[in-house]
Amino acid sequence: MFNNKTIVYTSGTFDLFHYNHLRMINYARSLADILIVGVSTDELVSSYKTPPTIPFNERLQIIEALKTPDIVIPQHSLDHSEIMKKLNIDAFVVGDDWFGKYDYLKDIGVQVFYFPYGTGVSSSSLKKTIYDSYEKHLSQERKAKPNTVVDQNATEADATAVS
DSSP states (O other): OOBBBBBEEEEOTTTTTHHHHHHHHHHHHHHHEEEEEEOOOOHHTTSSSOOSSSSSHHHHHHHHSSOOEEEEEOOOOOOOOHHHHHHTTTTEEGGGGGGGTTTTGGGGOOEEEEEEOOOSOHHHHHHHHHHHHHHHHHHHHHHHHHHHHHHHHHHHHHHHHHH
């Protein structure tokens, strides 16, 4: 709390920004007088999963372009203890895919809210959908092409013989 204002922090990778990201940020905003959004750096994300598709600076600019955050900062660590203390954070909002991971923040007086993403869109599911669609398209393209130049010439010769 600062000057009787509730300070809320939310964070994420925000890769392939989608409506569940927006819903979580808007939920955090509803709890806050001051909303701070942390965007995970490429180095941080790469330390625990596949590197983001969208580079850090671009993801940061996307979040800065939203009207809901008051402040947007880089997030360099999954341990939020230090940032909570330095910024006098009252509450932390994170997706429920991290359920239980940040309960330790309660010990330093920070309320923790695990936002329910529910089913549907996630950056991982978007990436899988795009990849699967590409693989299907590629497979169809491969089936439509002759295996070799000889096969193509034979097909052309057969077509000429029939005419």
